[in-house]
Amino acid sequence: xxxxxxxxxxxxxxxxxxxxxxxxxxxxxxxxxxxxxxxxxxxxxxxxxxxxxxxxxxxxxxxxxxxxxxxxxxxxxxxxxxxxxxxxxxxxxxxxxxxxxxxxxxxxxxxxxxxxxxxxxxxxxxxxxxxxxxxxxxxxxxxxxxxxxxxx
Numbered sequence: 001x002x003x004x005x006x007x008x009x010x011x012x013x014x015x016x017x018x019x020x021x022x023x024x025x026x027x028x029x030x031x032x033x034x035x036x037x038x039x040x041x042x043x044x045x046x047x048x049x050x051x052x053x054x055x056x057x058x059x060x061x062x063x064x065x066x067x068x069x070x071x072x073x074x075x076x077x078x079x080x081x082x083x084x085x086x087x088x089x090x091x092x093x094x095x096x097x098x099x100x101x102x103x104x105x106x107x108x109x110x111x112x113x114x115x116x117x118x119x120x121x122x123x124x125x126x127x128x129x130x131x132x133x134x135x136x137x138x139x140x141x142x143x144x145x146x147x148x149x150x151x152x
Contacts, residue, residue: 030115060084060111065137065144072149073120079104079135080115087139091116094134101128120150127152 025031066080079091091105102123104116118135122128130152136145 030113060113063087063139063142063144065146067146068118068135068148072151074151076117076119077148077150078115078117079137080113081137081139081144082113083109083111083139085111087111089114090138092136092138093118094136095128096132096134098134101133120152 023031060082061084062082063084064082066082068077068079070077081089081091083089086108089105089107089109090103092103093101095101100123102118102121104118120128128150130150133148133150134145135148136143
């Protein structure tokens with residue numbers, strides 16, 4: 001009970017300009033970070049997980065490109081996407097005029113959720129300037145793209 005009260009007192013303190021994130025380390029080795037906007041109450045009863053012995057996986061039905069995180073970013077950002085099945089994938093970065101800046105990945109990948117990190121460099125590994133960049137993921141005949149902002 002003391003742990004719960006102490007944590008609630010800590011979380012009840014108002015701190016302006018702070019962001020809190022929940023980071024999940026998944027069994028497949030990936031890490032997911034979720035921003036927490038409002039924490040009302042956390043209870044710790046000693047149960048940390050339930051395992052029924054079966055391998056459960058999320059069924060992905062369509063090719064999907066997720067928003068990069070963080071955005072705006074400096075110095076790195078993570079680009080995540082979902083593939084419904086095995087496919088040849090290319091992840092590329094373009095400047096706002098459409099000029100190719102860097103190809104981050106070009107390979108065949110299994111269906112599922114994937115992510116790649118961009119460190120704000122070009123094909124020669126030189127840092128690029130602040131600005132709006134486009135990230136595009138090609139899977140088969142489909143291309144999905146979104147914008148991101150690099151601030152230095």
